[in-house]
Amino acid sequence: MTVLNRAKLFSILAFLFLILFLAIILTLFFGPAEVSLSLPELKHQFLALLKSEPLSKSGAILFRIRLPRALLAALVGGGLAMAGAGFQALLRNPLADPYILGVSGGSAFFAILGMIFLASIGFATVPIFAFAGALLAILLVLAVARTEGRLPVITLLLAGVVVNAFFSALVMFILSITSTRHLPSALFWMMGDLSAKSYSTLGALSLYYVPGIAILLGLSRDFNLISLGEESAEQLGVRVERTKLLTFISASLITAVAVSVSGLIGFVGLIVPHIIRLIFGPDHRLLISASFLFGATFLVLCDLISRTVIAPAELPVGVITAILGGPFFIWLLYQSREKLGK
Amino acid sequence: MLEARKPAQSAIQFSPRSGKQWEKLPPACRPGGLGDFLRDFGKIIAILILLLLLSGLESCRKDHQAQKANVPSPRIVSLAPNLTEIVFALGMGDHLVGVTDHCNYPPEAKTRPRLGGLKNISLESVVAQEPDVVLATEDGNEPGFLDQLTELGLKVKTYQPGNLDQVLETIIAVGEELGKKEQAEILARELKEKQADAQAGLAGAEPVPIFLFFQREPLISAGPGTFANDLIQKAGGINLAGDARIPYPHYSLEKVIEKAPKVIIDVSMGEVGNAQEEANQYWSKWPDLPAVRDQRIYVLDQDLITRPGPRLFQGLLELAKILHPERFQ
Numbered sequence: 001m002t003v004l005n006r007a008k009l010f011s012i013l014a015f016l017f018l019i020l021f022l023a024i025i026l027t028l029f030f031g032p033a034e035v036s037l038s039l040p041e042l043k044h045q046f047l048a049l050l051k052s053e054p055l056s057k058s059g060a061i062l063f064r065i066r067l068p069r070a071l072l073a074a075l076v077g078g079g080l081a082m083a084g085a086g087f088q089a090l091l092r093n094p095l096a097d098p099y100i101l102g103v104s105g106g107s108a109f110f111a112i113l114g115m116i117f118l119a120s121i122g123f124a125t126v127p128i129f130a131f132a133g134a135l136l137a138i139l140l141v142l143a144v145a146r147t148e149g150r151l152p153v154i155t156l157l158l159a160g161v162v163v164n165a166f167f168s169a170l171v172m173f174i175l176s177i178t179s180t181r182h183l184p185s186a187l188f189w190m191m192g193d194l195s196a197k198s199y200s201t202l203g204a205l206s207l208y209y210v211p212g213i214a215i216l217l218g219l220s221r222d223f224n225l226i227s228l229g230e231e232s233a234e235q236l237g238v239r240v241e242r243t244k245l246l247t248f249i250s251a252s253l254i255t256a257v258a259v260s261v262s263g264l265i266g267f268v269g270l271i272v273p274h275i276i277r278l279i280f281g282p283d284h285r286l287l288i289s290a291s292f293l294f295g296a297t298f299l300v301l302c303d304l305i306s307r308t309v310i311a312p313a314e315l316p317v318g319v320i321t322a323i324l325g326g327p328f329f330i331w332l333l334y335q336s337r338e339k340l341g342k
Numbered sequence: 343m344l345e346a347r348k349p350a351q352s353a354i355q356f357s358p359r360s361g362k363q364w365e366k367l368p369p370a371c372r373p374g375g376l377g378d379f380l381r382d383f384g385k386i387i388a389i390l391i392l393l394l395l396l397s398g399l400e401s402c403r404k405d406h407q408a409q410k411a412n413v414p415s416p417r418i419v420s421l422a423p424n425l426t427e428i429v430f431a432l433g434m435g436d437h438l439v440g441v442t443d444h445c446n447y448p449p450e451a452k453t454r455p456r457l458g459g460l461k462n463i464s465l466e467s468v469v470a471q472e473p474d475v476v477l478a479t480e481d482g483n484e485p486g487f488l489d490q491l492t493e494l495g496l497k498v499k500t501y502q503p504g505n506l507d508q509v510l511e512t513i514i515a516v517g518e519e520l521g522k523k524e525q526a527e528i529l530a531r532e533l534k535e536k537q538a539d540a541q542a543g544l545a546g547a548e549p550v551p552i553f554l555f556f557q558r559e560p561l562i563s564a565g566p567g568t569f570a571n572d573l574i575q576k577a578g579g580i581n582l583a584g585d586a587r588i589p590y591p592h593y594s595l596e597k598v599i600e601k602a603p604k605v606i607i608d609v610s611m612g613e614v615g616n617a618q619e620e621a622n623q624y625w626s627k628w629p630d631l632p633a634v635r636d637q638r639i640y641v642l643d644q645d646l647i648t649r650p651g652p653r654l655f656q657g658l659l660e661l662a663k664i665l666h667p668e669r670f671q
Contacts, residue, residue, distance in 0.1 A: 033600035061596045184556070184557050193559070193560050310587065312591070312594045313587070313591030313592055314560070
């Protein structure tokens with residue numbers, strides 16, 4: 001395994017950050033509505049936003065609809081990709097994604113319960129329900145999979161898949177007995193929806209992200225050793241069981257937070273870590289953080305497409321991530337057959 | 343019960359000549375003794391219970407027939423809420439022996455036997471109602487399901503009104519089917535007059551830009567080809583989502599802000615009590631929108647503008663009043 005030196009690692013991350021920044025700027029200037037602002041006006045509107053003064057129509061469209069939405073896409077995409085990289089390292093399974101261990105089923109079931117039976121309380125209940133459902137699924141998986149203080153990968157995977165299947169069945173049950181009135185919301189939620197959120201939601205989202213992201217970044221070095229095998233890692237001084245438990249909890253929390261605000265956006269968490277691995281190699285010190293940056297860029301651009309391609313209507317962003325991500329991933333895989341075959 | 347006893351018998355018959363074996367068994371189980379009697383007695387009891395059950399079923403059937411007699415012919419099953427409304431409007435509500443879960447109007451419709459949703463109606467429950475005619479829609483119901491009903495010998499009639507005039511045609515067609523042609527024609531004439539009144543009141547009025555939505559998150563609106571779009575135009579409005587290319591688009595919020603609707607209509611809430619406050623709350627983020635500034639956010643019953651039945655004309659009138667209050671004082 002090639003290990004990157006520090007300078008190369010930072011230059012790659014800086015490059016990816018620049019791309020993300022450019023992608024967010026790009027999405028500000030594309031959309032179904034016409035926005036014509038000169039540079040001074042733009043600056044004036046931005047300052048007005050910071051002082052929370054009223055904005056002009058164009059200013060509101062730029063800074064109160066497009067910008068929060070782009071930031072939401074970045075946070076969600078980044079979080080999902082990073083969690084995906086974490087799960088792939090934890091399970092040492094290339095098919096792992098953020099939803100593999102029950103988070104998607106648990107959160108979907110509770111979010112849809114909230115949507116259908118508590119719609120009268122207001123829509124703000126859905127994120128709370130989704131988060132609670134994700135936590136419940138995580139705890140359930142953990143309780144089932146943990147044996148004698150250890151977390152064997154095989155029981156973890158099985159418990160996760162079964163819990164997910166069970167909750168998915170409950171979702172289908174609820175959807176098949178519910179009135180058609182709630183179906184569009186539920187279906188859009190399950191395909192991922194990045195509709196405008198307020199800046200305070202974004203603030204709360206990033207706050208919940210911090211511990212999970214910090215833990216995963218801190219564990220990156222250990223992932224490199226664990227990828228050699230749990231026993232070897234143990235001999236090299238890694239506390240493997242503690243690392244696995246921490247990874248499971250922090251990656252699941254990141255996923256739960258992402259799902260609670262945006263529904264189930266597929267593909268990002270699966271393919272972004274693979275893309276990074278195929279381009280830059282398998283060093284987890286880079287993989288974990290680069291997955292965040294590239295996942296963020298990817299979802300920001302997918303969201304741009306989803307809200308412009310059939311404008312003035314919008315597509316669920318999960319449709320775009322799958323349509324774009326699938327073929328791109330296949331192409332990359334085809335290109336790298338020799339590299340992977342070694 | 344009989345099946346379960348066989349292995350025990352064969353075990354006993356395994357060595358029939360050994361008398362001692364019999365003695366090991368409790369007296370009640372020995373052949374020809376009390377055991378045989380009890381076993382036969384058990385059979386008799388079982389048969390008696392079976393007969394009792396059968397007679398019970400028979401009486402149930404009689405109850406069912408009695409119930410059937412209560413509903414005068416023709417017995418009608420309606421597989422769509424708009425058709426249920428038409429049947430009631432024609433005064434034939436007493437003939438309904440089956441409706442869907444969505445049939446909520448008039449309130450009596452809720453007391454009729456429910457056969458399922460639109461897409462998951464139980465075939466046998468329809469057949470069990472022994473309807474003389476099944477009323478259905480082409481879009482709402484599964485064609486395969488309706489074919490099955492036809493194959494089972496039921497008379498299935500489908501209706502698919504696509505605009506206001508076709509709703510009137512549907513009313514007359516249903517009326518003819520149910521032998522209520524005269525009432526249907528009267529009803530159609532009344533509704534036509536209601537529409538004419540509304541449109542006469544609107545003559546020369548400046549069309550008002552309006553945004554109407556079915557769902558808040560995501561923001562699902564009424565695109566071209568929907569009844570809501572048709573009604574908005576007929577009620578003197580310009581439907582902002584009319585430029586989408588799909589009937590129920592997830593509409594871009596920035597486009598709503600850009601187009602600045604003068605009226606916003608929220609039909610997402612259904613029967614919730616505080617719908618108006620919630621709608622106001624939701625749009626309060628955009629105080630510069632004309633509709634928000636002028637406090638012209640309204641809440642409307644979704645069924646009035648989506649269900650192609652008699653109440654669509656009431657929906658038209660209400661929309662016209664919302665859009666042009668000065669004309670209907």
